[in-house]
Amino acid sequence: MNEVIKTIKSRRSVRKYQSRQIPRADVEQIIEAGLWAPSARNTQPWHLTVVRGQENIAPITAALKEAVARMPENPYRALVGGAGYTVNFGAPTIVIVSGHPDITPMVQADCGQLIQNMALAAHSMGIGSCWVNQLGSACNEPGFRKFLSGLGVPEGYFIHGTCALGYPEGDYPKAPLRKENLVNWVE
Numbered sequence: 077m078n079e080v081i082k083t084i085k086s087r088r089s090v091r092k093y094q095s096r097q098i099p100r101a102d103v104e105q106i107i108e109a110g111l112w113a114p115s116a117r118n119t120q121p122w123h124l125t126v127v128r129g130q131e132n133i134a135p136i137t138a139a140l141k142e143a144v145a146r147m148p149e150n151p152y153r154a155l156v157g158g159a160g161y162t163v164n165f166g167a168p169t170i171v172i173v174s175g176h177p178d179i180t181p182m183v184q185a186d187c188g189q190l191i192q193n194m195a196l197a198a199h200s201m202g203i204g205s206c207w208v209n210q211l212g213s214a215c216n217e218p219g220f221r222k223f224l225s226g227l228g229v230p231e232g233y234f235i236h237g238t239c240a241l242g243y244p245e246g247d248y249p250k251a252p253l254r255k256e257n258l259v260n261w262v263e
């Protein structure tokens with residue numbers, strides 16, 4: 077099996093990280109891989125906000141928890157309100173991926189491609205990653221939007237995902253089973 081396919085198949089979502097920081101140069105390479113993702117009509121409709129260190133990430137979890145508490149309809153209320161919830165699973169670096177809906181109706185798909193490129197690049201470098209979904213659910217809540225603006229998330233950009241990055245702690249997650257009979261061929 078070639079190395080790319082091996083990397084694709086062996087990547088797992090990592091939810092437990094060592095506290096030691098990953099080098100900034102490695103994050104730059106991971107981001108570079110993300111920015112080379114395809115996008116609909118090459119619109120590259122994304123913006124990335126890199127946040128490093130627990131001292132900068134913990135306030136994001138805290139602000140998200142406060143925002144979700146103000147949102148009775150938020151689908152993640154039970155999860156985010158839980159005592160153990162964090163936006164990073166302890167990872168020392170996160171990348172918040174946002175995109176503007178007016179640039180292309182395919183913005184969510186494009187941002188997904190970017191995040192997967194980053195996850196695969198990270199895995200190929202021995203760095204774990206996990207897509208964390210909850211920030212988007214609160215990103216238009218006025219108080220949280222103000223907080224996000226303070227981080228540099230551009231006005232009008234919706235958060236499509238957050239990519240946690242760090243060295244995996246403990247056993248590497250086992251591969252979940254693949255569903256069967258999801259493909260039909262016409263030839």
Ligand SMILES: Cc1cc2nc3c(=O)[nH]c(=O)nc-3n(C[C@H](O)[C@H](O)[C@H](O)COP(=O)(O)O)c2cc1C
Nearest residue numbers: 087088089090091206207208209210237249251252
């Ligand atoms: C769009 C998307 C959103 C996700 N959101 C979360 C999340 O909020 N929290 C989390 O722990 N994992 C999240 N994941 C990771 C999935 O749970 C994970 O990919 C799936 O269980 C398969 O495991 P694997 O990535 O190890 O193959 C998300 C994945 C995707 C593609």
